[in-house]
Structures are given as C-alpha cells and as structure tokens.
Amino acid sequence: MRTTPAQAAAVEQSIWTVADLIEACGEMNLDGLFKLDAAKGAATYEPLSSVWQRNDEELLEAMFTFYATIPPEPILDATHNAGRFWKGSAREVVSMDIDPRHKPMIVADNRLMTGVQSKRFGAVIYDPPHVGPQGRDKSRKRFDVDFGATMACGKEHGWSLSYLYPPFLAQAKRVLKPDGLLLAKITDMVNNHKSRWAHCDFMRMAQEAGFTICDLIVKVRVGPMMSNKWKEAHHARKRHCFWIVCRNGDCCERFRA
Numbered sequence: 001m002r003t004t005p006a007q008a009a010a011v012e013q014s015i016w017t018v019a020d021l022i023e024a025c026g027e028m029n030l031d032g033l034f035k036l037d038a039a040k041g042a043a044t045y046e047p048l049s050s051v052w053q054r055n056d057e058e059l060l061e062a063m064f065t066f067y068a069t070i071p072p073e074p075i076l077d078a079t080h081n082a083g084r085f086w087k088g089s090a091r092e093v094v095s096m097d098i099d100p101r102h103k104p105m106i107v108a109d110n111r112l113m114t115g116v117q118s119k120r121f122g123a124v125i126y127d128p129p130h131v132g133p134q135g136r137d138k139s140r141k142r143f144d145v146d147f148g149a150t151m152a153c154g155k156e157h158g159w160s161l162s163y164l165y166p167p168f169l170a171q172a173k174r175v176l177k178p179d180g181l182l183l184a185k186i187t188d189m190v191n192n193h194k195s196r197w198a199h200c201d202f203m204r205m206a207q208e209a210g211f212t213i214c215d216l217i218v219k220v221r222v223g224p225m226m227s228n229k230w231k232e233a234h235h236a237r238k239r240h241c242f243w244i245v246c247r248n249g250d251c252c253e254r255f256r257a
C-alpha cells in the first residue's frame, strides 16, 4: 500500500512527538512507552475532565487510571480519618492518621512517618484539614473529629495551615517509589479576614520538595462547608476544592505499555 505525502507527514509528526517525549524524559524507564497509533493518528486514552462533579472515590480511580505509570498499590492514605475515599474499594490501602480515635493501621504524624519504610508506596493520598479549630459549642458539624480541624493556624502560623505541607512533602517523597503519585486534596480558606491560597502554597512547596506538578483538577462540592460561627460573608462561599496531581519523578507525561 502506498503512503500519501499527508500520511507520511503525519507519521513523521508522531515519531517526532515520541522523540520529544524521550528527550524530555530521558531519565525515565521507557519499557512501557505507550503506543501511538501513528497510521490512524488515533488517541489511545480516555480523557479526564479538569472539572469533576462526582465523588472523590470515583475521581481517585479515574486519576489512578489516567496518571499512574507504576502500579499505585500499595497506597498510603496519610490522613485517613474515616477512610471515606475507600468505601467499597478493593484497593490495598495502608491507613495513617495522627488521631488514634480513627483506628488507622499506623497512628503517626505524617510530617514524621516514623518507622515507615522508604520507597514503599505507589501512591500517597493527602487530605489535610483546611480550617483551624472551629469549636464545638454551637456547630452541628464535628469539625475536630470528622475534618481533623485541630491544627493551629493563628498569627504564629501566618493565619494558614500551609506550614503543615513541607515536612509532609519531604516524607511523602521518601516513602514513594520513583514515579509514584502524590494526590492531594487542598481547599483554600479565608482566615483573619483574608483569602489564604493553600493550593498555591502546596504546589510551590511540592515543587520545592522535588515533585513534578502534573495537574490541577477542580472538584465541585455538593454542599459547601458551613458553620454557625460565620456571621457575615465577604468572600464567595467555596463550592470547590482542588486535587493536585504530583509525580515523584521528572516527567509529567505518562507512558503506557
């Protein structure tokens, strides 16, 4: 069968795309280089929307499918709480939480991860508290138990919880296998009358810790967090959070067998 000039150009373009990836990711293991269907120019992946309207459990599965270049298991959930992400999941998850009331497999501060083996996990999941202590007097919700809202974020911490991130990131990098995924659910907050951009802090700090920030997915919340302590609003009620996708390696692109 003869190839038309247009088909030859398309094939050459595809070859250059692979060559560019190899150059950009020269340090990566390319055994599983994904196959480009050069002749048809067809995509061989399912797209993932950057705005997610369904639940976290489904999004985590979609992210494992879309981004993982090594098997994601075993997975370390470093802020496990009630383990809502894994209800009905068959994934091999190691649970960690600082609060023993949640009965995690590992009761530990994820900024230390004492006793946890290096390069053990294919993925680390992080869903830290995003507000400081709210009190329990009139609030219907158990912010302290259900959201871990116990960490101080007053003046000494710049009115933000971002100080939690660097020591956690150093440990996440240590316990992840090369090219493993760090998936972090981060919500911005208003504290002491100003917006505190936790997701910007996290992305910057993750990069400083040596991760490659691959993506940012906006997850829409069904019901925004509410407290009857909040008497007035000067900022939009947050109906979203971010899932930040980081790889413990130099390359953003994924490679498939």
Ligand SMILES: C[S@@+](CC[C@H](N)C(=O)[O-])C[C@H]1O[C@@H](n2cnc3c(N)ncnc32)[C@H](O)[C@@H]1O
Pocket: 078, 079, 080, 081, 082, 083, 084, 085, 096, 097, 098, 099, 102, 108, 109, 110, 111, 127, 128, 129, 130, 145, 146, 147, 148, 149, 151
């Ligand atoms: C927002 S909740 C996580 C909810 C969880 N993703 C779920 O689906 O049930 C945050 C959890 O992080 C835990 N936590 C806060 N600081 C921690 C730390 N330094 N190390 C380990 N766990 C921590 C809290 O005890 C709380 O259970």
